[in-house]
Amino acid sequence: xxxxxxxxxxxxxxxxxxxxxxxxxxxxxxxxxxxxxxxxxxxxxxxxxxxxxxxxxxxxxxxxxxxxxxxxxxxxxxxxxxxxxxxxxxxxxxxxxxxxxxxxxxxxxxxxxxxxxxxxxxxxxxxxxxxxxxxxxxxxxxxxxxxxxxxxxxxxxxxxxxxxxxxxxxxxxxxxxxxxxxxxxxxxxxxxxxxxxxxxxxxxxxxxxxxxxxxxxxxxxxxxxxxxxxxxxxxxxxxxxxxxxxxxxxxxxxxxxxxxxxxxxxxxxxxxxxxxxxxxxxxxxxxxxxxxxxxxxxxxxxxxxxxxxxxxxxxxxxxxxxxxxxxxxxxxxxxxxxxxxxxxxxxxxxxxxxxxxxxxxxxxxxxxxxxxxxxxxxxxxxxxxxxxxxxxxxxxxxxxxxxxxxxxxxxxxxxxxxxxxxxxxxxxxxxxxxxxxxxxxxxxxxxxxxxxxxxx
Numbered sequence: 001x002x003x004x005x006x007x008x009x010x011x012x013x014x015x016x017x018x019x020x021x022x023x024x025x026x027x028x029x030x031x032x033x034x035x036x037x038x039x040x041x042x043x044x045x046x047x048x049x050x051x052x053x054x055x056x057x058x059x060x061x062x063x064x065x066x067x068x069x070x071x072x073x074x075x076x077x078x079x080x081x082x083x084x085x086x087x088x089x090x091x092x093x094x095x096x097x098x099x100x101x102x103x104x105x106x107x108x109x110x111x112x113x114x115x116x117x118x119x120x121x122x123x124x125x126x127x128x129x130x131x132x133x134x135x136x137x138x139x140x141x142x143x144x145x146x147x148x149x150x151x152x153x154x155x156x157x158x159x160x161x162x163x164x165x166x167x168x169x170x171x172x173x174x175x176x177x178x179x180x181x182x183x184x185x186x187x188x189x190x191x192x193x194x195x196x197x198x199x200x201x202x203x204x205x206x207x208x209x210x211x212x213x214x215x216x217x218x219x220x221x222x223x224x225x226x227x228x229x230x231x232x233x234x235x236x237x238x239x240x241x242x243x244x245x246x247x248x249x250x251x252x253x254x255x256x257x258x259x260x261x262x263x264x265x266x267x268x269x270x271x272x273x274x275x276x277x278x279x280x281x282x283x284x285x286x287x288x289x290x291x292x293x294x295x296x297x298x299x300x301x302x303x304x305x306x307x308x309x310x311x312x313x314x315x316x317x318x319x320x321x322x323x324x325x326x327x328x329x330x331x332x333x334x335x336x337x338x339x340x341x342x343x344x345x346x347x348x349x350x351x352x353x354x355x356x357x358x359x360x361x362x363x364x365x366x367x368x369x370x371x372x373x374x375x376x377x378x379x380x381x382x383x384x385x386x387x388x389x390x391x392x393x394x395x396x397x398x399x400x401x402x403x404x405x406x407x408x409x410x411x412x413x414x415x416x417x418x419x420x421x422x423x424x425x426x427x428x429x430x431x432x433x434x435x436x437x438x439x440x441x442x443x444x445x446x447x448x449x450x451x452x453x454x455x456x
Contacts, residue, residue, distance in 0.1 A: 001401075002026065003100045008409045010037050010100075011045055019199070027204045028102055031146040036100070047411040051098040054105075058097040061108035062088060065310070068111060071118070072274045072314065078337040079317050085344035086239055086313040087111075092306040094351045106150050106307040112140055113154035114277055114310050120162060121276040123181050141189045145196045149204060150307040152193045153291070157283040159186060161276075165268045217298035228293060231300030235288070238302040239312055241347040248340070249316060256315030257285050259322055278318045281311035372412040374450035378443040379413075384420040386430045386453075388446040407445070431455050 005024035013023075015037060019030050036053055043049035065087045073079035087093065087107070096103045119137050122129060129137070145151045162182065215221075217231065236253025237246040260267070260282030267279035288308060291297035298304045317337070324333035355361055378385045387403035404423040407413055413421075424430055430444050434455050441454045 004401075004406070004409045006033075006100050007045070007050060007411075008405070009033070010040055010050075011409065011415050021203055027149070029105075029147050029149060030200050032102055032105060032148075035147075044414060044416070045411055050100050050411055054096065054100065055098045057108050058093065058104035061104060061111055064108065064111045064115065068115060068118075068310070072277055073317065073321075076321065076334075076337070078334055078341060079321060082337050082341045082344070083313050083317055085341055085348070086316075087309055089241065089344040089347045089351075090302070090306065090309050091238060091241070092303045092309070094348065094355075096303065101303075102148070103303050103306045106148050107309055109144055109148045109151050110154065110307040110310045112144060113151065113158065114280065114314075116140060117158050117161065117280040118273045118277060120158070120182060120185065121271070121273065123179070124162075124165060125271045138185070138188065141185050142192050145189075145192045146200070148307065149201065152196065152201070153287050153297075154284060154307070155189050155193055157280060157287050159189070160283050160287075161268060161280050162186065168265060169269055214298045214301070214304070217301045217304065219293060219295040222295075223293060231292065232289060234300035235285075235305055235308070236312055236316070238305075239309070239316065240343070241351075242343075245340070245343050252316040252319055253312055256317075256319035257282060259319045260285075260315055263322070274314075274318060274321075277314055281314050281318075284308060284311045285315070370450060371407070371410060371445065374443060374445050375407060375410055375412040377450075377452075379417050379419055381441075381443075381452075382419070383441055383443045383452070384422065384439060385443045385445060386422050386424050386433065387444075389423040389425055391446065403445075 002024075005026050006022075006028060008024070009018065009022050009026060009028075010033070015034055018033050018037065022028065022033075036050075039053055040046070040049040062084070065084050069080040069083040073083060090107075092103050092107065116137065119129065119133065145155065219227065233250050233254070236257075237250035239253065240246040240249035260278050263275075264279055264282055267275040267282075270276055270279075285308065288297060288299060288305070292299040320333045320337060324330050375385070377383075385407060387407050389403045391403040391406055402423045404421040407421045408415075413419070422433065424433065427444060427446070427449075430442065430453055434440075434442055434453070439455075441452060444451050444453050
């Protein structure tokens, strides 16, 4: 249902109006939403133009995940592919990769933040960066927060790691005295986040309806021990699919985070990308826990915490590699990583096949095609459409949704046509309204009916 609400905002609100509160209790990073509007409006809000941006963003995320996986786990091919498959098989990946939502962008920017942290580590370690690398780093630090409500958490965690590293490695502070890049990047990031909070995040923070909706995932009524530890477990467990692998990832993730705390000091000082990424990931999870306890962040809902997927995956895998190194259990760890890899791959395969073949998907596809054909026929013949008031799909029934609203949000409905869409209670009401409005022909659309009606 939320997807239809976003499409309604896109189609019927001006670019300027998108900077204000959105209709139907929606929240969406405004600059990202404006980008979607520009793209979809260019192609008259076609099905492909509404779906493609999310798909392109997620495809970019997968490519970046492959690149980072190779850098982070260069000593283990199995770990590389496990990291990639965790990202691809995460429930949000499978459910939202072509939906008109921001979750795939949140996941991509989780990877971007990890990449930024690794780039800053290079600067602190006095490694040379190419000109293109510098341009990408400065641009991303200045811009990407405007595309994500969760990136400020990552930016704050990054700043904390940088400060702690400079405190621990005092020799770096002396040697980097004349290196302006890290301070400039920090100032740029802080300024960007501050502007984003002023012009966008304030709408989210003042949305009491949203907080009520997520009351089971947020500490709205004070601290609850059961809710706190239960949702922390879910945070990690959601990496897996099915009860067994949820338990495995829940245990691995929590153990990985505790291991990250134990090794934090060494990780912060390290020149190894994986160890610095582990330090960053440890702080991100800690920040999420603090915000959850303070009632500022929902925890335990997979799509709301999708941005942390790369960090959660890294902590789980890093723990296994740490055990492998300390306990000399290379074979056992390789076998476990292989099992996790196969399980995640199986989840992707089965989910895709199920969505392509299950009866519910077939039914929705048939309804969508029929309604689309009806709308196009009406537009071609310049006929008004009378639509049954309760035409919404059963799972999309909402108090504010009526048949005319449903049709106008359909990609097939051309906003520029100005075609009249009127909600009615039944077929008998149509002819009476047609005579009253002096219309000789119209299209009538109900549950399984699309017919042209003519009156004398």
